Amino acid sequence: GQSLEQPSEVTAVEGAIVQINCTYQTSGFYGLSWYQQHDGGAPTFLSYNGLDGLEETGRFSSFLSRSDSYGYLLLQELQMKDSASYFCVVSSYSGAGSYQLTFGKGTKLSVIP
Amino acid sequence: GAGVSQSPSNKVTEKGKDVELRCDPISGHTALYWYRQSLGQGLEFLIYFQGNSAPDKSGLPSDRFSAERTGGSVSTLTIQRTQQEDSAVYLCASSHTSYEQYFGPGTRLTVT
Numbered sequence: 001g002q003s004l005e006q007p008s009e010v011t012a013v014e015g016a017i018v019q020i021n022c023t024y025q026t027s028g029f030y031g032l033s034w035y036q037q038h039d040g041g042a043p044t045f046l047s048y049n050g051l052d053g054l055e056e057t058g059r060f061s062s063f064l065s066r067s068d069s070y071g072y073l074l075l076q077e078l079q080m081k082d083s084a085s086y087f088c089v090v091s092s093y094s095g096a097g098s099y100q101l102t103f104g105k106g107t108k109l110s111v112i113p
Numbered sequence: 114g115a116g117v118s119q120s121p122s123n124k125v126t127e128k129g130k131d132v133e134l135r136c137d138p139i140s141g142h143t144a145l146y147w148y149r150q151s152l153g154q155g156l157e158f159l160i161y162f163q164g165n166s167a168p169d170k171s172g173l174p175s176d177r178f179s180a181e182r183t184g185g186s187v188s189t190l191t192i193q194r195t196q197q198e199d200s201a202v203y204l205c206a207s208s209h210t211s212y213e214q215y216f217g218p219g220t221r222l223t224v225t
Binding site for chain 2: 050
């Protein structure tokens with residue numbers, strides 16, 4: 001089966017840097033992505049790692065190590081609007097051109113002044 | 114262009130009634146997913162459609178839940194004989210890649 005582990009809550013100060021870790025166990029692993037969800041809103045795509053290494057998109061970066069079954073999301077220069085839940089998502093190949101996406105339980109980030 | 118749309122946005126129903134939730138995916142997206150999210154919780158996978166392949170129904174919680182996708186586009190999630198534990202936000206997403214999903218605004222279902 002598939003399993004993902006990420007912290008349930010993180011608190012950080014405005015302007016700081018925060019890292020949200022994700023470890024996973026899955027068969028047919030294809031890639032790791034991250035989604036952001038504000039309270040009352042729908043999840044929105046942030047980043048994807050199909051290969052090992054760091055992907056940078058503005059203030060957000062995401063990292064993947066396939067050998068360690070581990071990834072993280074790094075948020076820099078935190079802003080109050082970054083307060084949201086962040087989901088680690090594993091893509092796994094299930095055959096015949098089909099992919100299964102498994103969401104972690106989410107990390108609630110609270111940014112404080 | 115238009116994003117994923119869902120209807121209704123809110124649905125209040127009595128226990129035991131059937132409900133239908135609709136999802137209009139982004140045109141051209143071959144993959145369509147249904148999820149359920151309870152307050153403050155993560156996303157629970159329900160069902161996945163990919164092109165003309167048989168749907169992955171492995172996440173459906175009981176045989177009261179069913180879904181279909183007509184013409185590779187619009188999808189309907191049906192819950193029969195609703196129970197109070199079915200109360201949640203039901204999210205639909207569509208995709209044309211293996212990782213980037215576009216979510217609709219969701220349908221908030223309340224079973225009284």
